[in-house]
Amino acid sequence: xxxxxxxxxxxxxxxxxxxxxxxxxxxxxxxxxxxxxxxxxxxxxxxxxxxxxxxxxxxxxxxxxxxxxxxxxxxxxxxxxxxxxxxxxxxxxxxxxxxxxxxxxxxxxxxxxxxxxxxxxxxxxxxxxxxxxxxxxxxxxxxxxxxxxxxxxxxxxxxxxxxxxxxxxxxxxxxxxxxxxxxxxxxxxxxxxxxxxxxxxxxxxxxxxxxxxxxxxxxxxxxxxxxxxxxxxxxxxxxxxxxxxxxxxxxxxxxxxxxxxxxxxxxxxxxxxxxxxxxxxxxxxxxxxxxxxxxxxxxxxxxxxxxxxxxxxxxxxxxxxxxxxxxxxxxxxxxxxxxxxxxxxxxxxxxxxxxxxxxxx
Numbered sequence: 001x002x003x004x005x006x007x008x009x010x011x012x013x014x015x016x017x018x019x020x021x022x023x024x025x026x027x028x029x030x031x032x033x034x035x036x037x038x039x040x041x042x043x044x045x046x047x048x049x050x051x052x053x054x055x056x057x058x059x060x061x062x063x064x065x066x067x068x069x070x071x072x073x074x075x076x077x078x079x080x081x082x083x084x085x086x087x088x089x090x091x092x093x094x095x096x097x098x099x100x101x102x103x104x105x106x107x108x109x110x111x112x113x114x115x116x117x118x119x120x121x122x123x124x125x126x127x128x129x130x131x132x133x134x135x136x137x138x139x140x141x142x143x144x145x146x147x148x149x150x151x152x153x154x155x156x157x158x159x160x161x162x163x164x165x166x167x168x169x170x171x172x173x174x175x176x177x178x179x180x181x182x183x184x185x186x187x188x189x190x191x192x193x194x195x196x197x198x199x200x201x202x203x204x205x206x207x208x209x210x211x212x213x214x215x216x217x218x219x220x221x222x223x224x225x226x227x228x229x230x231x232x233x234x235x236x237x238x239x240x241x242x243x244x245x246x247x248x249x250x251x252x253x254x255x256x257x258x259x260x261x262x263x264x265x266x267x268x269x270x271x272x273x274x275x276x277x278x279x280x281x282x283x284x285x286x287x288x289x290x291x292x293x294x295x296x297x298x299x300x301x302x303x304x305x306x307x308x309x310x311x312x313x314x315x316x317x318x319x320x321x322x323x324x325x326x327x328x329x330x331x332x333x334x335x336x337x338x339x340x341x342x343x344x345x346x347x348x349x350x351x352x353x354x355x356x357x358x359x360x361x
Contacts (some may be wrong), residue, residue: 005205006026006027006028006047006048006049006166007050007051008050008138008168009050009114009115009117009138010115010116010117010176010178010181010186010187010190011115011116011117011118011119011136011138011151011175011176011177011178012117012138012168012173012174012175012176013170013173013174013175013176014168014171014172014173015172015173015174017172022209025166026047026166026167026168026171027162027166028045028047028048028049028150028158028159028160028164029046029048029159029160029161029165030044030045030046030047030154030159030160030161030162031044031045031161031163032044032045032150032151032161032167033145035143035223035225035301037222037223037299038223038228039295040060040145040225040227041129041143041144041145041223041225042143042145042147042150043141043142043143043145044122044140044141044142044143044144044147044150044154045139045140045141045165046139046140046141046142046154046159047139047165047167047168048140048157048159050111050114050115050138052159053110053114053134053140054110054114055157056132056140056153056154056157057103057123057132058103059100059148059153059156059157060123060130060132060142060144060150060153061123061132062153064128064130064146064148065099065123065125065128065130066098066099067096067097067098067099067102067125068096068099068102068123068124068125068130069093069094069095069123069124069125070092070093070094070097070102070106070121070122070123070207070211070213070287071091071092071093071094071096071117071120071121071122071123071124071131071133072091072092072120072121072204072207072208072213073089073091073092073119073120073121073136074089074118074119074120074136074200074201074204074348075087075089075090075118075200075201076089076090076201076204076205087097089118089120089136090215091215091216092143092208092213092214092215092216092219093213093214093216094211094213095211095212096125097211099123100273101334102123105210105211106207109203109206109207111189111190112178112190112197112203113134114134114138115190115360116177116178116179116190117136117138117174117175117176117177118136118175118177118200119136119200119204120133120134120135120136120137121133121134122134122141122284124252126224126229126249126251126252127142127229127249128226129143129145129223129225129226129227129229130142130143130145130224130227135272136175136225137169137278138168138359139167139168139169141259145226145227146226170268177198177199177200178190178198178199178200179195179198179199181291200349216255217259217262218264219258219306220254220255220258220303220304222251222254222299222303224250225253228296228299229250231292231293231296232250232288232292232296233246233247233250235287235291235292236284236287236288236327238286238291238305241292242284242336244289245284250288253281253284253285253306254285254300254303255290255305256281257278257282257285257307258304258306258307260278260281261307261310261311261314262307262310263278263313264278264311264314264342264344265310265342266342266344267345267346268342268344268345268346268349269346269348269349270346270348270349271348271349271352272349272352272353272356274349275342275349279322279338282335282337283305283335285300286335288300289301308336310334311337311342312336314342314343314344315336315337315339315340315341315342315343315345316340316341316342317340317341317358318337318339318340319340320339320340320341320358321338321339321340322339322340322341322358323338323340341353341358
């Protein structure tokens, strides 16, 4: 029978028949590999006892991250059930918060976040190209461009590299909420809590409210290394039209463009100035694409290919061009996002277009 000498969180229960079939030992350890589409960033995948998770979060942030945002995934409305289709958790981000303040806010919740099988959480700083995430599968993932530093941190915590690492996620298992366990079987830290306090929808909801978190749709998946973001910042600083956004998180700009396209698909309810601001996001992205190294340019094009395709499909009257905003930006004269207008126009946008003379007899 396969052995697993490290303690699993309460939220994971391995299937006995899977344990009997396996020959390799489940053990604490990590694996790592170069992150896809990067040449200098790595993904670490770590299996470790729950007690070490807070230490790992602290060590990962160390002195290199002054601030970060919290990522929280949980099933807001109801627990997932087996209906042939995997349930998708709701995802929330907090604003950027000083790391020490963030850990103070997390302290009362850490044990419940770690052990509940329907909760995933992490910390990230996009500009630093760093993220640590403890998934609902109860495996830690770290993304970093300093793999030597991360290896040293793991070694200091007694977590070693394992060449042929087997994770409990490789075996059949069930996910359990804290409320699934008989109270007499719970550790003392949970046994003294009420059912309300152990309810993941309640304690996660409290965190969302306390930290002013907001829901996000993770339809775009990407990672920009610190070196890539340095390139992006240099490209934006080189143009006075864009230097005011050079220090911003470019990943957020990519996500904002995706959100703008989704809003236009559903029906744009803002006015013409709001619409132009959305197009300006694509101007910023295009400037970076045309002023960075080919490898990064192609990576950015690959990231936005889906929202770009969606936006092309919802544009009508494409033989006409919407004049670009009056800020000296010439990109709009040839770019597809200024050719035509979205079909689903709210009352305010349609009114502004009529006043501008977009609709002619």
